[in-house]
Amino acid sequence: MKKILFLTTLASIYLNALSIEPETQIMSNYVFRGQSQTMNTPSISTKVILKHNGFYIGAWASRVNFDKNNTKHTNSIILDSDAQVDFFTGYELQIGRGRVGAGYIDRRYVIDSNLESNISSEYYVFLNLNIGVDATIKGSYDIRNIIDPILTEVIFKDIRGSTKSYATYGMFLNSSNAYWKLQVDSPLKYLGLKGYISFSMSRYIPKVKTKTQDSIFTISYKF
Numbered sequence: 001m002k003k004i005l006f007l008t009t010l011a012s013i014y015l016n017a018l019s020i021e022p023e024t025q026i027m028s029n030y031v032f033r034g035q036s037q038t039m040n041t042p043s044i045s046t047k048v049i050l051k052h053n054g055f056y057i058g059a060w061a062s063r064v065n066f067d068k069n070n071t072k073h074t075n076s077i078i079l080d081s082d083a084q085v086d087f088f089t090g091y092e093l094q095i096g097r098g099r100v101g102a103g104y105i106d107r108r109y110v111i112d113s114n115l116e117s118n119i120s121s122e123y124y125v126f127l128n129l130n131i132g133v134d135a136t137i138k139g140s141y142d143i144r145n146i147i148d149p150i151l152t153e154v155i156f157k158d159i160r161g162s163t164k165s166y167a168t169y170g171m172f173l174n175s176s177n178a179y180w181k182l183q184v185d186s187p188l189k190y191l192g193l194k195g196y197i198s199f200s201m202s203r204y205i206p207k208v209k210t211k212t213q214d215s216i217f218t219i220s221y222k223f
Contacts, residue, residue, distance in 0.1 A: 021049045025198075027220040030062055033170060034179030034204030036216060037084070038065045056103075057089040064109070081109035090124075099128040120144055133158050148172040162187050176207040185222070195223030 023046070029036055030043035037043075045062035064084045090103020107120035126138040134157035142149045153170040164185045171178040181202035188195055203215040 019051045021051065023047045023222060025220050025222045027218060029216060029218045030064065031181075031200070031202050031216050031218055034181065034202045034216070038063065040216070041065060054093055055089075055091050058087075060086040060088070081111050083110035084108070085110060092126075097130040099126075101126050101128075148174045148177070150174065162189075178205040178207075179203065180205070193223075195221060197221055 025045045027043045030038045043063040047060040049058035085108045088105040092099050092101030102125045105122045121144050122140050122142045124140040128136045136155040138153040140151040150173040156167045158165045166183040168181040183200035185196040185198045198220045200218045
């Protein structure tokens with residue numbers, strides 16, 4: 001009896017430390033690192049993260065749509081796909097008022113309901129400090145991107161109130177292509193709804209400008 005009680009208590013402690021965080025997002029435009037992945041049309045994404053004692057694993061999926069006549073993507077798998085699926089895992093450790101962590105993201109595209117070979121295999125490390133605002137320095141290396149594999153990002157967050165604001169700047173080291181993003185998330189609990197409405201503005205900044213790069217404004221609903 002004592003053994004059963006011990007195992008039940010142990011299982012209860014383990015399950016209490018285990019968390020599952022699902023999220024769905026409806027977007028007016030799916031923008032990734034300053035560039036639309038849906039030709040400036042709406043998209044929907046869903047994400048599930050499983051967390052336990054600093055470790056996390058999850059999956060994320062979204063609709064995509066690319067112009068088959070453009071030159072931004074030359075890979076036929078990307079151009080013919082209608083959905084993107086990411087698998088990710090990592091670990092983060094709390095150190096004082098900051099965090100350090102590392103992880104891996106495997107990005108794939110779906111064609112005719114089949115997952116194709118991974119287009120991106122990205123490893124990343126980050127250092128986070130709480131210095132009045134939440135500041136993160138992140139470095140990523142994509143082993144499948146032979147032209148521009150290294151990306152550095154600086155992310156600032158103000159998450160002290162119910163309305164949260166974010167500012168991100170990223171640059172690819174080889175090409176010096178860059179992007180920025182500003183975002184504000186506001187809760188809808190005052191309207192009796194769950195989740196957040198998000199407003200963001202972003203722009204991709206190529207080092208060699210072939211045409212005017214417009215900023216992209218996006219509205220999304222997360223729940």
